[in-house]
Amino acid sequence: MRIATLVVGDELLNGEISDTNTAAMGRALGKLGCRALEGRTIADSEESISATLQELASRYQVVLVAGGLGPTRDDLTARAAGRAFEQRLVLNDEALESIRTFFQEQRLEMDPRNEKQALLPQKAIPLANPAGTAPGFVLTQNSCRLLFFPGVPAELEAMLECHLPPLLDEWFGDRPPMGERVLKIFGLSEPKTESMIESQPLPEGVTIAFGVDHPFVHLKLRAAGDDWEERLDQTEVSMRKKLGDFIVARERETLAQNVAAMMKQSGLTLALAESCTGGMVAEWLTAIPGASTYLDRAAVTYSNQAKNDWLGVSKRILHEHGAVSEFCARAMATGLRQATRTDITLAITGIAGPDGGTEDKPVGTVFIALSAGDAEQAKRYTFGGTRDQVRRASACMALEWLRRYLIEHQRR
Template sequence: MQAKIITIGDEILVGQTVDTNATYIAKELNAIGIKVSEILSITDTEAHIIKSVDAAMEDNDFIILTGGLGPTNDDITKKVLTDYFDDELVLYPDILARIQEFFIGFNKPFLPVNKLQAMLPKKAEIIENDLGTASGMLFKKGKTLTFSMPGVPFEMKGLFAKFIEIVKSKYALGDFYHQTLLLAGIGESYLAEMIKDWEAISRDNGVGVAYLPSIGELKLRLTGTINQKEFIDQQIAYIQNTYPNYVVGNAEDKLENVIGELLLKTNKKLGTIESCTGGALAQKIVSVGGSSAYYEGSIVSYSYLLKENLVGVNKDVILKEGAVSEAVVREMAEKGRLKLGVDYCISISGVAGPDGGTEDKPVGTVWIAIATENITVAKRFNFGYNRSRNIQASVVAALNYLRLLMTNQI
């Protein structure tokens, strides 16, 4: 079975809003064996909505729409779909009462326009929204189910969970089986060359192989059927056992979570001394709930003066070697570890760009060091010319460098 996802809203098309809804919906559909044939973002006009739904009806079992269900005049999805499916809007008293209670609970006035949220298509199946005022609407035409939800992400997720349960109860779904690994420290083309024989064996056995790169990281996904589970698991295990230096974890793992688990397991504390990343490494670490159990804090020493006065880096070393150098990041890590009183201290100094590069230290040059009580390691990385990407890549590289050190792989 397959589905088409349609996200409605000019805010997506003009770049004001990132469409995270489609990604979430596609992932959830895929997990229950429904293939996504297409993801489409459209402007919220009647003509575009009708044209898009019409086209999707031809070869999809499900059409999933988000957006355009608010109470204001620019939210037209409900009216357009009601007309399209030859239905009429009627008042649902129970839903009206719930919406009124919703406003009372937040101590907000209930306006006449809010009553429109309880006007819903008579023949559709209405899915109540426990987290907001716009209900989900489920229409059926021929073999196709069309489900319309609000575009607010947390409301959409609650409604979509209810939709998934309805689908599971009514349809015999596919038997897809996926396994995904998260890797770091290797690019897509290098990995593909390294595992080309493994990939050929996978494909020869009817298993799809996909490389999904992001900044500093790469996901490797195998897709087959439930009957191929044993083979897929064996192929995944081969990569895990053969290339542990690159494998961070499974699909749901994140580097910052893996680092946190390693620190908790070993009862160690971490601190960071940052220059070119300006606190981005600290932000990534503290994005994990409970990180206060192992993360002490950071010093952002962007200038020469702060490197000297706050961290304790020798001024002569900075002047002789330059801030972006092995000698300086080693001192940043070692003296930062003592300042912060931690077991591991990561330091970063680099040329993020777009200016500041030299012939021997071009834009994208980043030095990362990690100090422990017994050892200090340092490594030079060469990224690109985009400042934002360089900062992100530095954060990923630093966390992965710590992972390798903590797992005795460097």
């Protein structure tokens, strides 16, 4: 099936915001065993949108469009679609009704501007929006089906989930079997990963590819054919033999999600002491529903006083070794565990930069410590890159320590 995506908005081209909608459409297609062959990004100009729609409709069987269905005057997608395919805009009763219902249900007053969102090309079939005001719609132009969705990410995702599977089923029936699986690797570089698996023969019809999502390397396994799933399973097993514990997540899982699930299952409790990561680990874990079942608390202890008050780090350690030291990391973890009586504590202290580095402890120097009834560890790392990259690598490494501790703990 030949599929393309199109996202509309000046803000995506001038760099005001990063586009997450192409990725959301890609994931929704992937779940259905499909993939887009290309993605386009275009400005809020009726002429460009219209020309791009015509071009994509002549080249592809399905075009997913996101954005430009809002209530303000720079939302031009419906108008551009009408122009591209020579259809008048008409006030669509079904769409208008769904907008009114949305406002009633949210007990909000409807702004007259929102009526504009029901002005659709004459032959458009509206698609209900479960999460917002802008209805989507479908247009058929010769052999191409165009699906128009709003650009607000939460609305787009809700609409993709409810409309895409039945529409693709209706139009194309059974789709050619193919699939992909992503293994997420932490602690190895891209060339290092490739060299570790290159001696591994791949089953027929299976190909591999690499990607980087700092600090992770993504290893992508692909297979086509009726038994693609079986062949991917087989390949995953052989990759796990070579890469072992460096594989920290698969598919849409994240390291944080896996650690959160393991924590929940373990019945153990956790407290965090973060200095240079400033709450990043806590924020990641609490982004996942159910964190309260295992997370007791987290301390972002920027000042020495805070490290002393809440974590019991002695003034002597802070004075003699400094806040960025193995001694301090160790004292943060053990002090927090004593204070909170949680089962596991993790501490992170380091120099994220851009300033604050010294010859002995350059920017990127980070100490991580873990304390539990049956384990006390601390280690120094040197991470490269920007402040954000140092913070991310530190937070991921702390989660990785927790993951490995929980694996060991389960084995006992």
